Amino acid sequence: MIRSFFRLLYSFRDRTFRIVQGFIYFPTLLVLSTGCNVFIPESKWQRFEYVEGEMGVDFKLKFYTSSEAKAERVAKSVYSRVEELNYIFSDYEPNSELSRLSRAPVGIPIKVSDELFEVLLIAQKLSLQTRGAFDITAGASVRLWRELRRERERNPNKVLSLKELRSAQKRVGFNQLKLNNKNKTVTLTASGLQLDLGGIAKGYVVDEAMGMLKRKGINRAFVAASGDILVSRAPLNRPGWKIEVRDVDEFGNIYPRTIYLNNSALSTSGDTEQFVEINGSVFSHIVDPRTGIGLTSRIQVSVISASSTLSDCFATAICVLGKEEGLQFADTRKLQVLIMELAEGTPRVTPSRYWQGW
Structure with missing residues (x-):
């Protein structure tokens, strides 16, 4: 014991x-x-910048974070996601999800990814609002003008025939694309449709990239894919992210005007870089889905919005609508829009009623 x-x-x-x-x-x-x-502490965070060729443009990231190692990991994951989305949305890739959908049998509901369905749903709503001025089924017409620009580099006398234009236009019509929101399916009701997300996909991908940065704890960032820009909170002790928007001075000269943005998207669309000139007329790379003809109005549209997806597609739609109808569309929806006219004489800039860029 x-x-x-x-x-x-x-x-x-x-x-x-x-x-x-x-x-x-x-x-x-x-x-x-x-x-x-x-x-x-965030006051000690460094600024990092990256540029990669994605979706046919320079895809830029600028953000603040605590270390280079973290910045490298984050940038790599963001660009990986951008490539995934490009393989969903691209009409250049024959095996992309969008291209496969364009080849789907008529009348058969096709299950699509959440990302593709979301973009199609937003696009179809805008098609209804603009009565077809924005239409992602205009791929046949867009491709026709795209190929013309390339061919004229080799053969300056190449033009489109009326037969070619009419043949492409017969395959355009947003009402021939049916979406089932419950089942996330898409049904083509006519053959030969070619879907083109050129007026909305980059904006969506920019939104997704920013979302990834925020989920990684990065809240002071800048993301840009060509004319589509999205920023979150401003850098410390700065009024915002510095961005240049084309404006016209009192003498009619175009110059880059500086604005500062916070938690906003800015998209600019127009024919200042991509166009073809035929017999003295300038035709934009932006095609009016209602006619199948490249725009000749020579306007540039900038839109500020909370979402890059929306600013992207609104800018394209307003280009097609033209100045008067475009401003009416913007004011009805309280959109921040800036329209620059380039066609005749001295360039002119007209802001919408709700423009707050300056």
């Missing part, structure tokens, strides 16, 4: 000693285990 008592006593003392040891060493272990994640 005495031996049992002493064994119990020693056992209790040993357990007590181990518990005390635990309390002594636990803070030390905690410090050692977290030593590689030293807290760095």
Whole structure:
């Protein structure tokens, strides 16, 4: 019995000693285990910038974070996601999800990804609002003008025939695309449709890239894909992210005017870079889905919105609608829109009623 008592006593003392040891060493272990994640205040964060060729344009990231190692990991994951989305939305890739959908049998509901369905749904709503001025089924007409621009580099006398234009236009019509919101399916009701997301996809991808940055704890960032820009919170001690928008001075000269944006998207669309000139007329790369003809109005449209997806497609739609109808469309929806006219004489800039860029 005495031996049992002493064994119990020693056992209790040993357990007590181990518990005390635990309390002594636990803070030390905690410090050692977290030593590689030293807290760095946001005021000490560095700015990192990346540019990669994605979706046929320079896809830019600028953001602030705590270390170069984290910045590299984040940028890599964002660009990987951009490539995934491009493989969904591209009409250049024959095996993209969009291209496969364009080849789907008529009348058969096709299940599509959540990303593609969301973009199609937004596009179809805008098609209804603009009565077809925005139409993602205009791929046949868009491709016709795209090929013409390329061919005229080799053969300056190449023009489109009326037969070619009419043949492409017969395959255009947003009402021939049916969406089932419950099942996330898409049904083509006519053959030969070619879907083209050129007026909305880049904006959506920019939104997705910013969403990834925010989920990684990065809240001061700039994302741009050509004319589609999205920013979150401003850099510390700055009024906003510095962006240049084309404006016209009192003498009619075009110049880059600086604006500062916070938590906003800015998209610019027009024919200042991509166009073809035929017999003295300038035809834009933007095609009016209602006629199948490249725009000749020579306007540039900038839209500020909360979403890059919306600013992108609104800018394209307003280009097609033209100045008067476009401003009416913008004011009805309280959109921030800036329209620059380039066709005749001195360039002119007209803001919508709700423009707050300056």
